[in-house]
Structure formats: C-alpha cells, structure tokens
Amino acid sequence: MKTYIKNLNYFFITFLVLFSGCKKDNPDQVEEIRDLSEQTIADNSALIEYLETHFYNYDDFEKNPDKYPIEIKLDTITEDNINKTPLIDQVTKKTIELINGDDKINVDLYYLVSRQGKGVSPSVADSTFVTYKGILLNGVKFDEKVYPVWFDLISVVRGFREVLPELSDGTFSIKADGTFDFKDYGQGILFIPSSLGYYSNNTGSIPAYSPLIFSVSLYLVNQSDHDLDGILSIDEDVNKDNNPLNDDTDNDGIYNLFDTDDDGDGILTSNEYDQNDDGIPDDSDNDGIPDYLDSDQ
Ligand SMILES: [Ca+2]
Numbered sequence: 001m002k003t004y005i006k007n008l009n010y011f012f013i014t015f016l017v018l019f020s021g022c023k024k025d026n027p028d029q030v031e032e033i034r035d036l037s038e039q040t041i042a043d044n045s046a047l048i049e050y051l052e053t054h055f056y057n058y059d060d061f062e063k064n065p066d067k068y069p070i071e072i073k074l075d076t077i078t079e080d081n082i083n084k085t086p087l088i089d090q091v092t093k094k095t096i097e098l099i100n101g102d103d104k105i106n107v108d109l110y111y112l113v114s115r116q117g118k119g120v121s122p123s124v125a126d127s128t129f130v131t132y133k134g135i136l137l138n139g140v141k142f143d144e145k146v147y148p149v150w151f152d153l154i155s156v157v158r159g160f161r162e163v164l165p166e167l168s169d170g171t172f173s174i175k176a177d178g179t180f181d182f183k184d185y186g187q188g189i190l191f192i193p194s195s196l197g198y199y200s201n202n203t204g205s206i207p208a209y210s211p212l213i214f215s216v217s218l219y220l221v222n223q224s225d226h227d228l229d230g231i232l233s234i235d236e237d238v239n240k241d242n243n244p245l246n247d248d249t250d251n252d253g254i255y256n257l258f259d260t261d262d263d264g265d266g267i268l269t270s271n272e273y274d275q276n277d278d279g280i281p282d283d284s285d286n287d288g289i290p291d292y293l294d295s296d297q
Pocket residue numbers: 237238239240241242243244245246247
C-alpha cells in the first residue's frame with residue numbers, strides 16, 4: 001500500500017499520515033485503497049455520462065455578453081429541453097500524467113470556458129481571487145463561496161489548479177457603497193476525476209472517490225513568490241513540466257518554490273540569483289547551471 005501511495009501526490013501523503021496507525025491485519029476496518037487505473041476508468045465513465053446528459057445555461061451567456069454577473073447553472077437534459085447542446089460537445093479535455101509507484105497513468109479532466117475573461121491568466125502557482133460552487137455528480141452541493149476569496153492554486157486540489165490558468169481575470173471598480181463591481185472576468189466549469197480531487201479521502205461532505213464539478217469565476221490574479229527568494233514560484237518549476245511540486249534541486253524535501261536556498265549550498269538564492277543585476281541568472285562557472293541551482297558555485 002505504501003508503494004502505491006508514495007509518489008502520487010501530496011493528498012495521498014496526507015492520507016498515509018492520517019491512517020498510518022491502522023492495523024493491516026484488521027481488514028474489516030481498513031478499506032484497501034482502490035487501484036488508480038481502475039478508478040480512473042470508472043471516474044471517466046461517470047464524467048462522460050454526466051457530460052452527455054447535462055447542459056449549462058449557455059443561452060444566457062450568448063445573449064448577454066456584456067452582462068455581469070451571470071451565474072452558471074447546470075441542468076439535466078430532459079424531453080422539455082431535448083434540443084439543448086450537451087456539455088460533452090462543449091468541453092475541452094486535458095490529460096494529466098500521475099506517477100503511481102513505478103507507473104505513469106494518464107488521467108483526463110474536462111473543462112468548459114463560458115467566458116474567457118479579458119485580463120491576465122494565472123500560472124498553476126499563482127493566487128486567484130475567485131467565487132465558486134462545487135457539486136458532486138448527483139448534483140449535491142458540497143461547497144460554495146458567494147463572495148470572492150483568495151485561493152493559492154498551489155494548495156488546492158490538482159484539478160482546480162490545472163484549469164484556472166485556462167481562464168483570465170477581469171477588472172473592477174469601487175462602487176459608492178464601497179463594494180467592488182467586477183466585470184470582464186473569466187468563468188468556467190471544471191469536471192475533475194477523484195484522483196485530481198480528494199481520491200480516497202472522505203472530506204467534509206465529499207465521499208471518497210468522488211469526481212467533482214466546480215463552476216468558477218476568476219476576478220483577480222496575483223503572481224506568487226512563495227519563498228520570497230526573488231524568483232516567481234512558477235519559474236521555480238525547473239523541469240518545466242508545469243508542476244512546481246516535483247522540483248527539489250537539493251533533495252532536502254522542500255520544493256524549490258518553498259526553498260530559500262535551492263541548491264543547499266548555504267547561500268540564499270536571493271544572494272546568488274542575479275548579483276550583477278542584468279536580469280539574467282548568474283552562472284559563474286559557465287556550466288549552464290545557474291549559481292542558485294549549482295551547489296558547487
Ligand atoms: Ca516541475
């Protein structure tokens with residue numbers, strides 16, 4: 001079981017910590033964690049079925065392109081609205097590679113952009129000012145934020161993090177009563193399998209192995225430098241796989257985006273990144289590895 005969980009992602013590590021006290025010789029109380037390949041197939045079937053049988057209020061968005069806000073509403077296609085375009089014809093598929101022990105497994109999520117937004121897009125490591133509603137495939141709501149909250153994308157479920165960069169933020173003005181009036185912001189719907197959500201964890205009102213649906217509005221984006229070392233967090237994704245949670249140059253267990261001394265040489269990254277201030281990372285020994293990632297420089 002440990003091998004299975006080891007590298008999948010940090011939610012599974014959390015699971016391991018939470019349940020490490022369970023006795024393996026008591027199978028009545030400890031449910032074996034489901035096989036990721038099998039769960040991926042099951043989740044994808046469930047998501048596809050949902051997408052084929054549901055639609056959203058795209059008419060509202062098409063008829064009122066300049067109206068804000070418009071709430072995203074999902075509904076079942078029935079005889080009364082049989083002419084509606086099903087979600088399956090409108091979504092985009094995005095494939096994420098997960099490490100599962102020694103294997104790599106491709107997991108599909110789906111998303112739909114109802115409004116692109118006219119501002120800037122976040123990276124997977126940025127902070128976002130959002131409202132959202134989260135539901136299960138049976139329509140049960142498990143969470144909702146009606147007023148915007150800041151979400152650090154690096155700390156939310158992977159499916160959410162992977163899709164928000166597809167949207168752009170908007171603009172705001174301050175009304176006479178001091179409240180904000182947002183417009184031109186991005187809105188979308190995320191359909192994510194359990195492995196990019198909470199997988200085997202029971203979380204609040206989300207049962208284990210639940211695919212998740214989020215409708216999201218993205219108002220503002222704030223670029224993040226989590227460790228304040230002068231390098232944007234997304235630029236600490238050294239292997240450029242758009243996942244900063246697998247880059248740990250000095251193998252000290254702290255990912256580069258949280259590590260103030262990325263190469264572990266005792267010199268803070270901020271003191272060796274760009275000493276001559278020419279905007280290019282210094283590389284004193286010209287070996288192609290910048291000093292802040294080069295432990296022998
Ligand atoms: Ca990476």
